[in-house]
Amino acid sequence: MPGPLEGLRVVELAIAIQGPGAGLYFANMGAEVIKVEPPFGDASRYHRGVNYQTLPEDALCSQFLAMNKSKRSVALDLHSELGQSVMAKLLGSADVFVTNVREEALERMALGLADLAERYPKLVVGQVNGFGPLGDEAGKAMLDGAAQARGGIVSMSGQPGEAPTPPGAAIADHAGAMQIALGCVTALVSRSITGKGQIVQTSSLGGQLWLQMWELQHSAITGVPLSREGSHHPNIKGPYGVYLCKDGIAVLLVVAMTDEAWSDFWIFFDKPEVVLMEEWDSPGKRVGMAGTDDGVPEVRQHLREAFASKTFAEFEEFVAGQPEIIWERVRGHGDVLTDPQNLANEYVVDLELPATGATPTVGTLMRYSETPTERPRVPPVLGADTAELMAELGFTVEDVKSVQDHCEAVKAEMYAALLGDP
Known part of the structure; x- marks a missing residue:
């Protein structure tokens, strides 16, 4: 059966995570996504990261693999006349154009946003950048961490009194990708009503605010900015937080939903006196919805001592019979990739790669009853579909050869410059 967006053509001119992440959403939903790359390719093809020395030289780099599954690839020099001509015809055949290239660079490739809107009135143009389309810093260069820092989320992570700690994932880029994909789909719905395309713009910075709407609203309405709380959420007072068991395994405890479960919890840990603390004698108080800040340090200290007195296996055996206690073991990437729940929902699926064989990859995260999606396909070889x-x-056979020969020459020149060859 066709995917929910089968029949749509999306042209992607983007690098790294933010733009390609939006293209990946469309590809996962069944749209044809054509990735337009420079002669040297998306730089993420060469981003090997840590621990990659154990893999074959021709192994796909993880960032490119993660963000470019199920796409087609066209290699073009968009600073050349023929490259621009091919791009113009591609856009004329497309429903969506998504990019994270800055406006000035787009204009140098004859792809200025206003010009695109005039030439392709039915095209949805989605542009995502670092800091938004307006303001003095609209064109400022950005990498994921810069948007995290400016958006405030870094200031909320880490231990009080120590340097803030960036989250261990490129959440600014991913948030921007989600927002621009959602914006483009919304514009497609609008086009089905009005017959007109439009320009859709957002940013990594905007995505950071979207991820923190509750926390930012709380700081705004109280007039007191939240501050980082280490292993606890800055706006949830009470037990909620991460605690270490006797054997060093970390557990995130959310709440005991019933008084009976709360009582059983502390009896298990040989601390029945905590049950009598009035600050935590209702589910609302325990989840941080009611009560005051009184007793927060005390109950957290009790919890640290309690978890430190039991192994994880002992705690797990106890909570197996306690469905009203919400908790989870803190899992690393190895655990996540083999988690039976992720496998059952196909959040993680195997992908057969040419150089390294089967490897787990993040699958399509939504299920559709009438238009099911397909499993992801291997990312394209550079220029495979040109x-x-x-x-x-x-275009003629001669045109194709001209484009391919030109791209090979430019690629060789860039590669030599990168390696410092004369």
């Missing part, structure tokens, strides 16, 4: 798509768009 000839086929150019022929489809009416």
Whole structure:
């Protein structure tokens, strides 16, 4: 059966995570996504990261693999006349154009946003950048951590009194990708009503605010900015937090939903006196919805001592019979990739790669009853679809050869410059 967005054509001109993440959403939903790359390719093809020395030289780099599954690839020099001509015809055949290239660079490639809107009135143009389309710093360069820092989320992570700690994932880029994908789909719905495309813009900075709407609203309405609380959420007073068991395994405890479960919890830990603390004698108080800040340090200290007195196996055996206690073991990436719940929902699926064989990858995270999605496909080889798509768009065999030869020459020149060859 076709995926929910089958029949749509999306042209992606983007690098790294934020723009390609939006293209990946469309690809996962069944749209045809054509990734337009420079002659040297998306730089993430070469981002090997840590621990990669154990893999073959021709192994796909993890960032490119993660963000470019199920796409097609066209290699074009968009600073050349023929490259711009191919791009113009591609956009004329497309429903969506998504990019994280800054406006000034787009204009140098004859892809200025206002010009695109005039030339392709039905095209949805989605642009995502670092700090938003307006303001003095609209064109400022950005990497994920810069948007995290400016958006405030870094200030909320880490131990009080110590340097803030950035989250261990590129959440600014991913948030921007989610927002621009959602914006483009919304614009497609609008086009189905009005017949008109439009320009959709957002940013990593905006995505950071979206991820923190509750926390920012709380700081705004109280007039007192929240501050980082280490292993606890800055706006949830009470037990909620991460605690270490006797054997060093970390557990995130959310709440005991019933008084009976709360009582059983402390009896298990040989601390029945905590049950008598009035500050925590109702579910609302325990989840931080009611009560005051009184007793917060005390109950957290009791919890640290309690968990330190039991192994994780002992705690797990106890909570197996306590469905009203909400908790989870803190899991690392190895655990996540093999988690039976993730496998059952196909949040993690195997992908057969040419150089390294089967490897787990994040799958399509939504299920559709009438238009089910397919499993992800291997990312494309650079320029693998150039000839086929150019022929489809009416270019001659000579045109195709000219584009491919030019790209190979530019690629060789760039590679030599990168390696410092004369």
